Amino acid sequence: MNIQQNISLKKYNTFGISVNAKRFISVNSVYQLQQLLKIEKDIFLISGGSNMLLTKDIEKLVIHIDIKGISIDRENENDVYLTVNAGENWHEFVLWCVSNNYGGIENLSLIPGNVGTCPIQNIGAYGVEVKDTITKVEAIDIENQKLVSFSNIECNFGYRNSIFKNEVKGKYIITSVSFRLTKKNIN
Ligand SMILES: Cc1cc2nc3c(=O)[nH]c(=O)nc-3n(C[C@H](O)[C@H](O)[C@H](O)COP(=O)(O)OP(=O)(O)OC[C@H]3O[C@@H](n4cnc5c(N)ncnc54)[C@H](O)[C@@H]3O)c2cc1C
Known part of the structure; x- marks a missing residue:
């Protein structure tokens, strides 16, 4: 699992607010998400990032839902x-x-x-x-x-x-x- 550290969420929210995710992962399959959830429960989901106003850095694991098709x-x-x-x-x-x-x-x-x-x-x-x-x-x-x-x-x-x-x-x-x-x- 490619969990990245201290990633800016600027490009993941439509307000373009530059808060950081302490830990971040973009997932592109259901299987990958299932494996991740076996070990990670304290999560914060982002999809298009249009319906959220981020005001501070996020301590939880940020999961970007990027499953296409x-x-x-x-x-x-x-x-x-x-x-x-x-x-x-x-x-x-x-x-x-x-x-x-x-x-x-x-x-x-x-x-x-x-x-x-x-x-x-x-x-x-x-x-x-x-x-x-x-x-x-x-x-x-x-x-x-x-x-x-x-x-x-x-x-x-x-x-x-x-x-x-x-x-x-x-x-x-x-x-x-x-x-x-x-x-x-x-x-
Ligand atoms: C300018 C503007 C115009 C809009 N116009 C309309 C309109 O005309 N009609 C209308 O109905 N709405 C409208 N909206 C609302 C908006 O488009 C919706 O709320 C949209 O569906 C949010 O999608 P998102 O992928 O950006 O969600 P995000 O902002 O990424 O996430 C929204 C919430 O869902 C959670 N989440 C993200 N992905 C998942 C997932 N896969 N499973 C479960 N939870 C998840 C997040 O944690 C967060 O709590 C508008 C919004 C804006 C900013």
Whole structure:
């Protein structure tokens, strides 16, 4: 495990605040994250770093979620089912969907952050909420490192809200989000 010492977080938060992480690691696979969590429990997560105001150096191990990849699980005439890893940038994912004519999240373009954090507050804009396209969220249970699946219903989505901000806050690390998008022109 390549844990680095005294790393500036300036490029990892969108305010560009230059606080230091005493210990820092960027993870790019679920397996790597599971192995890390076997020995590290006192952690601080950063994804896109757009929803945090860092005010002082961080003593905990800072884990940057950088797990990339988009896969098409299945598709039919009407819909496409995708799984997107947590470290993908949200806006770039929206652009990728638009360029492939996959509809449903285009109103959510330009929202800062990564795909893995989109379910936490059920991001929304212009009358659209991401919950209406999410079929499943996968996450690692920090305590036992098991990969767990949350169905859309189990995410308990509400307006800018979900189970990840409430009952299970701080217990899971989201590793991927699955979506159902439309291939039809619905206008
Ligand atoms: C200018 C601006 C405009 C915005 N506009 C909108 C808008 O129109 N609509 C809207 O809904 N929101 C909006 N937001 C809110 C923001 O985009 C979301 O909160 C975003 O989803 C945060 O993503 P992030 O990857 O940057 O999270 P981060 O800032 O990296 O992390 C946010 C929190 O989640 C935790 N975390 C990070 N990764 C994980 C993970 N993989 N699993 C579990 N916990 C994790 C972190 O520890 C932290 O507590 C806006 C924000 C900004 C700054």
